[in-house]
Amino acid sequence: MTPEELSKIATIEQEEQQQHKHVIQVCVAAGCLSSHSDQVKDALDKEVSKRGLENTCHVKGVGCLGLCAAGPLVRVQPTAKPDAAVMYQAVTANDAADIVSSLEGPPVKRLVCPTNVPFFTRQKKIVLENSGIIDPDRIEEYIAVNGYAGLLQVVSTMRPSEVIDEVMRSGLRGRGGAGFSTGLKWSTVAKGRGSTKYVICNADEGDPGAFMDRSVLESDPHRVLEGMAIAAYAVGASQGYIYVRAEYPLAVKRLKAAIRQAERAGLLGNNIFGITFNFSIDIRLGAGAFVCGEETALIASIEGKRGTPRPRPPYPAESGLWGCPTLINNVETFANVPPIIRNGSAWFAGIGTEKSKGTKVFALAGRVTNTGLIEVPMGIPLREIVYDIGGGIPDGKKLKAVQTGGPSGGCIPEQHLDMPVDYESLAKVGSIMGSGGMIIMDDTSCMVDVAKFFMEFCRSESCGKCVPCRVGTAQMHDLLCRITDGSGTADDLTLLIELCDVLRATSLCGLGQTAPNPVLTTLQFFKHEYDAHIQKKTCPAGSCTIHAPAEVI
Amino acid sequence: MSTVINRPTPPSQDKRWKIVEATVRRHGYRSHSLIEGLHTVQEAFGYLDDDAMKYMAAALRLPLSKVYGVATFYHFFTLKPKGQHTCVVCMGTACYIKGAPQLLAAVEQVHGIKPGETTPDRKLSLLTARCVGSCGLAPAVVMDGEVAGKVERSEFLSRIGKWMSHDTGRTE
Numbered sequence: 020m021t022p023e024e025l026s027k028i029a030t031i032e033q034e035e036q037q038q039h040k041h042v043i044q045v046c047v048a049a050g051c052l053s054s055h056s057d058q059v060k061d062a063l064d065k066e067v068s069k070r071g072l073e074n075t076c077h078v079k080g081v082g083c084l085g086l087c088a089a090g091p092l093v094r095v096q097p098t099a100k101p102d103a104a105v106m107y108q109a110v111t112a113n114d115a116a117d118i119v120s121s122l123e124g125p126p127v128k129r130l131v132c133p134t135n136v137p138f139f140t141r142q143k144k145i146v147l148e149n150s151g152i153i154d155p156d157r158i159e160e161y162i163a164v165n166g167y168a169g170l171l172q173v174v175s176t177m178r179p180s181e182v183i184d185e186v187m188r189s190g191l192r193g194r195g196g197a198g199f200s201t202g203l204k205w206s207t208v209a210k211g212r213g214s215t216k217y218v219i220c221n222a223d224e225g226d227p228g229a230f231m232d233r234s235v236l237e238s239d240p241h242r243v244l245e246g247m248a249i250a251a252y253a254v255g256a257s258q259g260y261i262y263v264r265a266e267y268p269l270a271v272k273r274l275k276a277a278i279r280q281a282e283r284a285g286l287l288g289n290n291i292f293g294i295t296f297n298f299s300i301d302i303r304l305g306a307g308a309f310v311c312g313e314e315t316a317l318i319a320s321i322e323g324k325r326g327t328p329r330p331r332p333p334y335p336a337e338s339g340l341w342g343c344p345t346l347i348n349n350v351e352t353f354a355n356v357p358p359i360i361r362n363g364s365a366w367f368a369g370i371g372t373e374k375s376k377g378t379k380v381f382a383l384a385g386r387v388t389n390t391g392l393i394e395v396p397m398g399i400p401l402r403e404i405v406y407d408i409g410g411g412i413p414d415g416k417k418l419k420a421v422q423t424g425g426p427s428g429g430c431i432p433e434q435h436l437d438m439p440v441d442y443e444s445l446a447k448v449g450s451i452m453g454s455g456g457m458i459i460m461d462d463t464s465c466m467v468d469v470a471k472f473f474m475e476f477c478r479s480e481s482c483g484k485c486v487p488c489r490v491g492t493a494q495m496h497d498l499l500c501r502i503t504d505g506s507g508t509a510d511d512l513t514l515l516i517e518l519c520d521v522l523r524a525t526s527l528c529g530l531g532q533t534a535p536n537p538v539l540t541t542l543q544f545f546k547h548e549y550d551a552h553i554q555k556k557t558c559p560a561g562s563c564t565i566h567a568p569a570e571v572i
Numbered sequence: 573m574s575t576v577i578n579r580p581t582p583p584s585q586d587k588r589w590k591i592v593e594a595t596v597r598r599h600g601y602r603s604h605s606l607i608e609g610l611h612t613v614q615e616a617f618g619y620l621d622d623d624a625m626k627y628m629a630a631a632l633r634l635p636l637s638k639v640y641g642v643a644t645f646y647h648f649f650t651l652k653p654k655g656q657h658t659c660v661v662c663m664g665t666a667c668y669i670k671g672a673p674q675l676l677a678a679v680e681q682v683h684g685i686k687p688g689e690t691t692p693d694r695k696l697s698l699l700t701a702r703c704v705g706s707c708g709l710a711p712a713v714v715m716d717g718e719v720a721g722k723v724e725r726s727e728f729l730s731r732i733g734k735w736m737s738h739d740t741g742r743t744e
Contacts, residue, residue, distance in 0.1 A: 049705060049706060049719065050706055050708050050709055050721070052719070053706055053709060053712070053718070053719035053720060053721045054709070054721060087706075087708025087709060088708055088709070090708075090709070224705070225702065225703070226703070227663070227664030227665045227666075227668075227702055227703035228664050228665035228666045228703060228707050229703070229705075229707070230703075230705035230706070230707055230708075233705045265611065265648050266648070266701065266702075266703075266704060266705070267705060303607070303608070304607065304608065304611050305646075305648075306607055306610075306611065306646030306647070306648035306649060307646050307647035307648035307649075307702065308645065308646050308647060309702065320607065321604070322604045323602075323603055323604035323605060323606040323607050323608075323642070324606075324638075324642065325641055325642055325645040325646075326645065326646070382707055382708070383708075384665075384666035384707035384708055384710060385665070385666050385669055385670070385707075385710070386669065386670075390666075390707065390708040390709075390710070391708045392708070422665065425665070456665070456707070458665045458666055458669065458707075460669060463669075464669050469669070472665070472668055473665075476702070480702075482645075
């Protein structure tokens with residue numbers, strides 16, 4: 020592949036797209052697929068060819084359009100006026116004829132999904148810029164929207180150290196949860212000893228309630244490959260691995276196809292863009308272990324072993340996969356890299372807050388009207404996400420808490436809703452940014468039960484290597500079970516708090532260290548619910564089954 | 573000088589072993605391909621039995637204890653054969669607060685099986701997943717590999733009921 024060839028592919032693809040008067044984009048990401056968007060696409064295809072419109076109207080499958088709750092989603096876009104696109108919701112195969120008939124006239128009213136609402140207008144898309152626009156199965160479409168231009172720019176005009184400086188200046192921080200500076204990590208790996216280095220993409224999205232990485236991989240897989248290749252050039256690696264969950268078969272399929280296409284086009288493999296830069300990517304399947312999201316456990320798993328973490332240091336940046344310096348970044352982190360290179364670090368650093376730059380993708384779910392995938396600038400108030408973008412709480416219920424960070428995060432109550440969403444503010448209230456799951460809970464959810472749910476998760480996901488986590492999570496879960504079934508005492512609560520401290524201070528890896536977070540935040544903000552279970556033997560939310568009889572005073 | 577290594581022969585004549593052999597060969601019989609190999613076995617046979625684990629141990633020249641350790645460490649691997657139909661209820665946070673536990677309770681009430689169990693007639697296996705990533709459509713259930721979103725109790729039970737009443741309803 021030469022630079023000329025890359026721009027030729029882009030031009031040909033753009034010209035081809037211009038030939039169609041209309042393009043009908045059908046979401047074929049996992050959310051809409053589960054409500055049979057594939058059948059909708061087939062029906063639209065058939066309808067278009069039945070009317071002989073193949074040359075003027077192009078039906079294509081695209082990645083996530085965001086509003087999963089209203090799926091299957093379809094967008095009709097006139098090529099000449101992309102802004103006049105119409106979005107349809109809850110489309111079925113039977114609606115195909117009406118949609119195709121309406122191409123030249125007014126839209127099908129009963130299906131229209133308004134896009135001038137905050138859910139769409141308040142978002143800022145960087146990672147998801149192509150999501151819902153390009154066909155994830157075709158590399159040409161990615162190239163047509165400036166894809167691989169970042170990689171070309173890097174290998175043809177920049178030295179590796181300049182790439183690292185650029186990423187450093189952008190202020191990008193790891194999107195996996197902890198928020199470590201990406202530039203700093205890259206420079207450590209670049210300085211690492213030895214000629215063999217590895218780049219690993221962590222796509223083991225184990226947090227229950229998080230599906231951002233899956234959507235990125237399903238909607239725009241080439242963006243992740245390009246980000247990894249840029250990273251490999253910067254740190255001097257020639258082999259990359261994507262560690263992806265086996266529970267995401269569609270993401271795996273699209274990634275495999277994307278890697279094959281990139282190899283065929285010469286964008287992965289040997290002598291990329293004609294210089295002595297070689298980089299190949301292999302996929303490794305996870306096998307359902309939450310702890311493998313921890314970097315040293317993930318490395319053990321790629322090596323074919325049980326996924327148990329080991330003490331750090333040495334950090335993987337110095338000694339990782341097979342003892343070599345290894346760069347591990349999250350899917351979303353890599354997905355941010357190509358636009359940073361293309362648009363410059365100053366552009367990226369201009370978005371977000373002082374310490375948290377850029378945007379963050381959140382998977383909005385739970386008791387909220389608009390569930391789906393959103394991307395917002397860092398620092399946006401939590402209230403805006405819940406009430407404006409999320410559309411508030413359905414069924415006239417009241418918001419109780421916002422859960423971020425999964426089993427390692429916490430529950431944020433109503434009074435902190437005006438807090439800006441960035442790494443530091445979330446840490447201040449005892450939660451974490453996490454990978455981006457955001458679950459909204461209303462007053463039907465019992466906070467003690469939620470704490471129990473996460474503790475049960477940590478208990479069964481604990482790898483068993485270190486005692487505090489293995490035994491501590493089990494003990495804490497038992498205590499929470501007792502409290503929720505009404506047999507808990509005030510001493511149980513004291514013991515619970517004590518165990519929180521022990522786990523936090525002595526566990527080997529992040530799983531155990533952060534396992535107390537859901538308990539601590541619910542204790543901090545919803546202590547009265549614990550008290551109600553223990554003293555009054557009642558569950559205020561009415562979701563726990565209390566076995567013990569109420570004490571007679 | 574090259575050493576000749578004797579590769580083990582598969583446990584049976586079953587053609588599916590060819591796929592497994594191809595996977596380990598592609599990875600050069602290196603020990604780090606164990607998880608990839610086990611994935612292939614499970615995809616081909618549905619579960620990992622003793623023979624499969626012994627074969628993998630011999631092929632990758634690993635102690636059997638290590639193969640067993642890996643196979644039992646990861647939730648995705650199962651050592652028990654599944655029923656004709658499988659129903660995976662997602663227990664992610666979003667599904668949990670939107671009623672996944674009630675779906676499990678409904679199956680237990682009607683068909684008498686708990687998560688991880690199979691009905692005595694081997695028709696239905698009930699499983700749970702940590703999160704299938706369809707949180708926007710909670711509660712989600714994967715029925716024979718197909719994700720169904722916003723599942724309601726009655727519709728859910730009637731779909732399972734249809735499976736149970738089929739006599740030759742194999743889905744493969």
